[in-house]
Amino acid sequence: MRKSSYCVLNKQYKPEEYNQLLEKIIGHMKSTGEWGEFFPVKLSPFGYNESTAPDYFPLTKEEAVKGGFRWAGRTSGLFGKETITWDRIPQQIDKVDDSIVKEILICEKCKKNFRILLQELNFYRKIRIPLPRHCPDCRHGERLAKRNPRKLWPRKCQCAGEKSENSVYQNTAKHSHGNNSCTNEFETSYSPDRKEIVYCESCYNSEIV
Ligand SMILES: [Zn+2]
Ligand SMILES: [Zn+2]
Ligand SMILES: [Zn+2]
Structure with missing residues (x-):
């Protein structure tokens, strides 16, 4: 089917059939207002608050639902499974042991669990900064807030x-x-x-x- 002509999705048609079908499909899409638009939001399996859309167009739950978007009750992530608390983790990066990469940490801001990768740990050691106490999502939000x-x-x-x-x-x-x-x-x-x-x-x- 690669580089073939006169196809709709994965089916090939005769040129006349194809042209008729094309007219019909485009006509239908124009009548429903779908022609030339992005995929309709009702096809999205994700909540508005789970996507990157709020980074650029922040909406309240009410506004999002009114606009036809889903809204996730609790955004994805692991909670309450931490294996270590921050009072047991040294503040100075030199004193942090490699075994930290096996631990599950807890975000001080939203309580979501997160981990530190070995490459990440080595990077923090190299530039001599302490382990982050906020999860990647919170850090992403904090970076955006600076813009x-x-x-x-x-x-x-x-x-x-x-x-x-x-x-x-x-x-x-x-x-x-x-x-x-x-x-x-x-x-x-x-x-x-x-x-x-x-x-x-x-x-x-x-x-x-
Ligand atoms: Zn967080
Ligand atoms: Zn001047
Ligand atoms: Zn001037």
Whole structure:
């Protein structure tokens, strides 16, 4: 069936049959609103909260269910099977024995069980950092929380000519707008209430490039 023509799924048709069938299938899909769309959510065996979708589009349970998604009562994972507690594990990585890879650990945040792989242990030893006390899922969430939100705010450049508006940053180069405040406006993932100084591309490049 590889590289064959006039096939629907794993069945081959005569060209005329195929063209008729194609028209019928596409017509049906258009009538149900499925044509050109992703697979319908009702085919998904997973809960919305078990997928990576909430990383980008966080929804409450009510919103997800209203949108036709499933919702998992308790997300997957092992609980209550830990073989060691954190008070018995040294804080300094040098004092952690290889036998830790045989133990089942417990996440200090969500209580889910997790393990440490030997390669992981060797990596922590190499860069001299303690064992993580949070499970991989919680660590993933913590890394995501450090990123800027997937949202843009309209803002004005905070360059006031010789320094930043709040006088915290002293410019090191001459800008195209001279000693007047820059009037450029743009969209940024840094919300207006954040403390970072936000320059437009031109002012930023004048300082950095
Ligand atoms: Zn966790
Ligand atoms: Zn500017
Ligand atoms: Zn400027």
